Amino acid sequence: MTATEAARERRTGVGDVLLDVRDLRTHFEVMDGTVKAVDGVSFSLRQGGRLALVGESGCGKSVTALSIMRLIEVPPGKFAGGEILFEGRNLLKLNDREIRKVRGGEIAMIFQEPMTSLNPVMTVGDQISEAVLLHQPVNRKGAQEVALQSLVDVGVPDPKRRLKQYPFELSGGMRQRIMIAMALSCNPKLIIADEPTTALDVTIQRQILELIKNVQERTGTALLLITHDLGVVAETVDEVAVMYAGRVVETGTVEEVLLSPRHPYTRGLLESIPSQGKKGQRLSAIKGVVPNPFRMPKGCKFEPRCPYAWQAGADEEPPLFDLGPDRMSRCWLYDPRYADHLAEYEGRAPKKSAEVAS
Amino acid sequence: MIRFIIRRLIGTIPTLFVVSLLIYSILQLAPGGPEQRFEQNPKITPAAIAAFKHRWGLDQPIPVQYCRWVGICNPDGEGLGVFISNSRLPNFLPGFLGGGDNGVLHGDLGYSSNTGSSVASLIGQRVLPTAILAGIALIVWVSLALLTGILAAVKPYGKLDTVITIFNYVGFSFPTFWLGLMLIVLFAANLRVLPAGGMWDARTVPIFGSPEYWKFFGGHPVNALVDLGRHLILPVITLVFVSVAGDSRFVRAAMIDSLHQDFVRTARAKGLAERKVVFRHAFRNALLPVLTNVALELPFLFGGAIATETIFSWPGMGLAYIQAVRTFDYPVLMGILIITALVVVLANLLADILYAVVDPRISYG
Ligand SMILES: Nc1ncnc2c1ncn2[C@@H]1O[C@H](COP(=O)(O)OP(=O)(O)O)[C@@H](O)[C@H]1O
Ligand SMILES: [Mg+2]
Numbered sequence: 001m002t003a004t005e006a007a008r009e010r011r012t013g014v015g016d017v018l019l020d021v022r023d024l025r026t027h028f029e030v031m032d033g034t035v036k037a038v039d040g041v042s043f044s045l046r047q048g049g050r051l052a053l054v055g056e057s058g059c060g061k062s063v064t065a066l067s068i069m070r071l072i073e074v075p076p077g078k079f080a081g082g083e084i085l086f087e088g089r090n091l092l093k094l095n096d097r098e099i100r101k102v103r104g105g106e107i108a109m110i111f112q113e114p115m116t117s118l119n120p121v122m123t124v125g126d127q128i129s130e131a132v133l134l135h136q137p138v139n140r141k142g143a144q145e146v147a148l149q150s151l152v153d154v155g156v157p158d159p160k161r162r163l164k165q166y167p168f169e170l171s172g173g174m175r176q177r178i179m180i181a182m183a184l185s186c187n188p189k190l191i192i193a194d195e196p197t198t199a200l201d202v203t204i205q206r207q208i209l210e211l212i213k214n215v216q217e218r219t220g221t222a223l224l225l226i227t228h229d230l231g232v233v234a235e236t237v238d239e240v241a242v243m244y245a246g247r248v249v250e251t252g253t254v255e256e257v258l259l260s261p262r263h264p265y266t267r268g269l270l271e272s273i274p275s276q277g278k279k280g281q282r283l284s285a286i287k288g289v290v291p292n293p294f295r296m297p298k299g300c301k302f303e304p305r306c307p308y309a310w311q312a313g314a315d316e317e318p319p320l321f322d323l324g325p326d327r328m329s330r331c332w333l334y335d336p337r338y339a340d341h342l343a344e345y346e347g348r349a350p351k352k353s354a355e356v357a358s
Numbered sequence: 359m360i361r362f363i364i365r366r367l368i369g370t371i372p373t374l375f376v377v378s379l380l381i382y383s384i385l386q387l388a389p390g391g392p393e394q395r396f397e398q399n400p401k402i403t404p405a406a407i408a409a410f411k412h413r414w415g416l417d418q419p420i421p422v423q424y425c426r427w428v429g430i431c432n433p434d435g436e437g438l439g440v441f442i443s444n445s446r447l448p449n450f451l452p453g454f455l456g457g458g459d460n461g462v463l464h465g466d467l468g469y470s471s472n473t474g475s476s477v478a479s480l481i482g483q484r485v486l487p488t489a490i491l492a493g494i495a496l497i498v499w500v501s502l503a504l505l506t507g508i509l510a511a512v513k514p515y516g517k518l519d520t521v522i523t524i525f526n527y528v529g530f531s532f533p534t535f536w537l538g539l540m541l542i543v544l545f546a547a548n549l550r551v552l553p554a555g556g557m558w559d560a561r562t563v564p565i566f567g568s569p570e571y572w573k574f575f576g577g578h579p580v581n582a583l584v585d586l587g588r589h590l591i592l593p594v595i596t597l598v599f600v601s602v603a604g605d606s607r608f609v610r611a612a613m614i615d616s617l618h619q620d621f622v623r624t625a626r627a628k629g630l631a632e633r634k635v636v637f638r639h640a641f642r643n644a645l646l647p648v649l650t651n652v653a654l655e656l657p658f659l660f661g662g663a664i665a666t667e668t669i670f671s672w673p674g675m676g677l678a679y680i681q682a683v684r685t686f687d688y689p690v691l692m693g694i695l696i697i698t699a700l701v702v703v704l705a706n707l708l709a710d711i712l713y714a715v716v717d718p719r720i721s722y723g
Binding site for chain 2: 105119
């Protein structure tokens with residue numbers, strides 16, 4: 001074990017690396033050209049660890065998740081580079097049979113749209129036990145029992161009756177519970193939750209998030225939570241990877257990223273969150289809009305919107321600078337050549353950003 | 359469910375009434391009438407024609423003719439008395455309550471103005487041949503449409519989809535009569551392997567539907583079936599070839615739609631094999647629109663695939679219809695059309711019921 005790994009382990013208290021996404025590039029060939037939806041995503045997650053993938057809508061979070069599940073339709077999709085190591089195996093290299101074993105069995109996914117993610121003409125029980133039958137050595141009856149138990153585990157009231165119900169008989173929150181139960185039913189090593197609460201009522205959002213957190217803690221499965229809401233990050237996960245325009249631009253622990261963001265984009269995101277401490281203050285939104293996928297800036301993708309940019313038009317894209325164990329930033333500020341700019345960036349740090357994390 | 363069906367059946371009555379009024383009016387708008395067929399015949403005098411028209415009630419005002427056909431008016435009545443039955447009660451009442459015995463209301467579809475035989479028995483004879491031809495063609499073409507539609511949808515714009523699409527467009531653009539005639543030329547006239555038309559070989563088999571036929575069928579079932587099958591091949595191919603395209607495209611569209619639904623992605627995320635994703639999840643949902651589409655196609659088959667039956671002299675409803683049109687046989691036309699309308703309505707009802715069977719979201723309380 002290297003010194004950095006030892007440091008990390010102390011900090012998060014979890015095991016070996018489970019998922020290691022390295023410079024993933026997932027592109028789509030469309031009529032007008034190539035959409036580089038994911039073009040440089042790197043992060044890693046340990047066994048039992050909890051990581052949030054954060055970024056504005058359209059930055060490639062879902063494509064990243066679907067790439068891990070190999071649910072990207074090829075074509076038009078294409079894995080143009082990088083690797084996804086899951087327990088050391090590159091998922092991008094698995095054949096159909098092998099990846100089907102991983103899907104649902106080792107990595108389960110919860111989707112954003114509970115209203116449409118369940119089959120309308122199949123009962124809840126059949127849909128859960130279908131997954132169980134695939135991945136566990138049980139017969140039909142046994143699968144129904146597992147399904148029932150997983151409904152109990154996610155706190156569905158009257159679980160026996162639910163098994164026989166159809167999705168249309170259930171509310172959005174209940175359907176999302178069913179999705180979580182389905183994900184849990186095969187004891188996966190990793191659960192990917194893609195904006196699991198975005199489509200739900202605000203009151204239900206909190207419950208579902210609590211539930212995901214609880215089952216994660218109880219079962220010890222790793223969690224990859226995808227969200228565009230930095231607010232939910234602090235209370236749910238230990239680590240964060242921030243995405244912008246198909247790239248990971250910053251990674252670190254929750255405290256590190258929320259309290260001392262090392263990328264101007266992350267700082268911008270934090271400044272645009274309303275909070276108690278900022279009452280009466282103007283919220284500062286990040287100026288400008290996300291770049292058009294067909295007209296990406298050549299160098300740093302955030303440069304046109306960056307309040308700290310100084311070398312407009314530079315053609316070279318910044319690499320992910322290593323700032324410590326699993327602490328990275330894709331910003332020229334961390335190139336030793338630009339130490340004076342870094343000093344200025346740190347001098348302008350808004351004091352209030354600390355409040356978000358509290 | 360039962361209440362829903364009863365409610366819908368009662369609802370068909372006004373529909374059929376309006377439909378009958380419409381088809382009656384349209385028939386009257388067309389020039390000519392049942393007497394037309396005597397006009398070229400120098401042996402028949404104008405007086406004889408007038409007598410023919412009187413006998414068939416064709417000299418009555420059109421509303422009275424219609425009401426006689428429906429059974430509201432008594433053909434024996436005069437003036438306002440037309441509404442009164444021979445038992446001196448309103449004519450529309452059922453016979454056992456003292457009403458009349460004529461008209462659709464009393465189960466009487468009238469008599470062919472051409473042959474004088476009962477319309478009901480004529481239709482009765484024609485239903486089975488049409489049902490045999492249409493039923494077999496329907497099974498073949500729906501199976502083919504499902505197969506090709508699903509295969510095309512699994513990889514849209516792939517090689518297989520392109521081939522299927524080309525076949526579909528060719529089939530779609532083939533006129534039925536041309537295809538039928540070409541098949542006759544090839545297989546009946548040139549190769550002499552299949553009969554050119556008809557439903558049975560008159561040299562060896564009795565008339566279809568007659569008691570002798572069923573006796574023959576009982577005695578030599580294999581011979582009878584082989585003979586029927588040989589006569590079925592060309593008309594079935596014709597019907598299937600021109601009909602499969604539309605449904606194949608329909609299935610393809612429904613499947614592509616279904617394959618893009620979120621729950622299909624969920625099914626894949628479980629680790630399900632693609633074949634099961636396609637059939638257990640996507641297809642079961644695509645089945646809903648496909649079922650409706652097929653149920654609504656049934657009446658066209660019942661009305662007889664008119665062109666196909668005509669080309670192959672298949673003694674079904676379609677051929678009867680064409681013969682009735684040629685001879686201005688109003689009673690037969692009305693009979694066939696009103697029964698076809700009834701089948702349309704029932705097919706719609708069937709579609710609704712199937713919907714509720716396949717889709718748990720739909721229930722008819
Ligand atoms: N099948 C596809 N074909 C073309 N472009 C796609 C496809 N799927 C996603 N994209 C593009 O990839 C980008 C990232 O999408 P997504 O990962 O869904 O964003 P989000 O971060 O909101 O989840 C978007 O610009 C989207 O248009
Ligand atoms: Mg998304």
